[in-house]
Amino acid sequence: MGAATSQTDNTKETLGLAGLIGRSPAMEEVVRVTRQVASSSATVLLTGETGTGKELIARAVHELGPRAGGPYIRVNCGALSESLLESELFGHVKGAFTSANENRTGRFEAAHGGTIFLDEINSVSYTLQVKLLRVLQEQEFERVGDNRTIRVDCRVVAATNRDLLDEIDAGRFRDDLYFRLNVVPIVIPPLRERAGDIPLLVEFFVRKYAQSNNVSVSTISEEALAALQRYAWPGNVRELQNYIERAIVFSRDGHLSLDLFPPHVRGGAPVRFSRTGARNPETLCRELVSQGMIAAGEATTNLYERIVSQVERELIQQVLKACQGIQTKAALRLGINRNTLHKKIEEYGLEAQDA
Ligand SMILES: Nc1ncnc2c1ncn2[C@@H]1O[C@H](COP(=O)(O)OP(=O)(O)O)[C@@H](O)[C@H]1O
Ligand SMILES: [Mg+2]
Structure with a gap:
């Protein structure tokens, strides 16, 4: 399935069902x-x-x-x-x-x-x-x-x-x-099979979260939009929605640039720590910046939360994989409650998948 366009109606992106966006x-x-x-x-x-x-x-x-x-x-x-x-x-x-x-x-x-x-x-x-x-x-x-x-x-x-x-x-x-x-x-169908819907969804969520966060965001860079269209969206629309909201919260000038999106969306590699590097927050932070995991400017805000969520997502993803996607098993191995794991899977847009 390729990018979907419709010549007939360019102003209306909803599908005639309340809150449902897409034209593929x-x-x-x-x-x-x-x-x-x-x-x-x-x-x-x-x-x-x-x-x-x-x-x-x-x-x-x-x-x-x-x-x-x-x-x-x-x-x-x-x-x-x-x-x-x-x-x-x-x-x-x-x-x-x-x-x-x-x-x-x-x-x-x-x-x-x-x-x-x-x-x-x-x-x-x-x-x-x-x-x-x-x-x-x-x-x-x-x-x-x-x-x-x-x-x-x-x-x-x-x-x-x-x-x-x-x-x-x-x-x-x-x-x-x-x-x-x-x-x-x-x-x-998964979002990656209808990438043509991505710009419409982005526009919709940008408007929605700009409003609810009292931010007058009006633009997203071409580079950012292109990355969003390339990304495979394992967590589908929910994942997209979360990242747009987050980008809006962190945007300063009303412009959504690529660096406001997580590294795995930007095309970065999974989190890796050197054995010696992760001793104190400053070194850890520098390391994450050098790996492109967080932008230099971001490093000063919400540092703890941002690093933890990066690591957490990666950890959960790997343990799920090791447990063939079986959530009860993964929860046990992680030592967290199954409901907590379930919430985190949703939050990070992870898929509990088969072997
Ligand atoms: N086509 C769509 N247009 C607008 N919002 C969508 C669309 N698909 C999903 N969403 C939003 O994405 C989030 C996840 O959707 P949800 O229906 O809970 O997915 P699922 O039940 O398949 O996990 C919800 O906040 C929902 O409103
Ligand atoms: Mg659901």
Whole structure:
């Protein structure tokens, strides 16, 4: 897919869905299907790398559909352990397990009459997948620890950042659940496959963050824009959005120049420290400047935070790779909480990937 241009309408960059920017043929197709499917009650399966806009699409499906007046409930299935997720989704009764001090309504019940968005469905355990299949098929379930059957009427939108067919092959995902979810598949292409959308997104985020930061930024250098278009964006639109916001915060004269973007975006090498260099902040700082990791001017502001985040990103990326992208394993090895790791992966726009 090459750079997308449209001769017909140069002033309008939105795709007719609130807040969704892009004009590449691939995104136009995504929007076309989204609009079409929204009016039905069909289950939608969104597939796309992290940060590609799955959540935006899920919300649009809800808001453009007949259930727009009902609740929209999002559950991040990747952020909770199996037992917590089970009671989050289905609720529990008092005494169902040690910490169940009260009856609790689950998210499926909360979504009655509306839409439930099951984000990161690929991380649901095999056993919990059975229970999900039943809700999808029969619209019924029991709260944890209860035998009373509850019926719900809600539309299901699910999202995955991995190809579920690969997950089925690997024995991690049930094919019956996949077929049930995959009524209307929408695949959102990674940003690197629609580089033509980058200038529009940059313009949009520049305007957005200039406004919210009270900065009157009006320009981005050609050199910077070219680098942004060359970069592979493993964290997709979310990563782009983060870097633009950061560049705006650090810009002094209302101009976004290349040096305001992180080294890996500028085309620099990963962080490396010499054995002798990293003894005190000044030496470390000089070393980072000499490696092009931070600009000389930057070295005086937020030094600690900037160096730590550079190193942190690199560290997480390497450990994830060593753990074949398995977040629980990586969290253990890093000695940090899984949710913390998850947040950092999102923040840095990293992809927890397969071997
Ligand atoms: N096409 C787009 N236009 C504008 N903003 C976008 C677009 N795609 C993604 N974003 C923004 O990028 C961030 C990540 O999108 P999100 O929907 O959370 O991605 P995902 O759920 O696929 O990880 C959000 O802040 C979202 O608003
Ligand atoms: Mg998401």
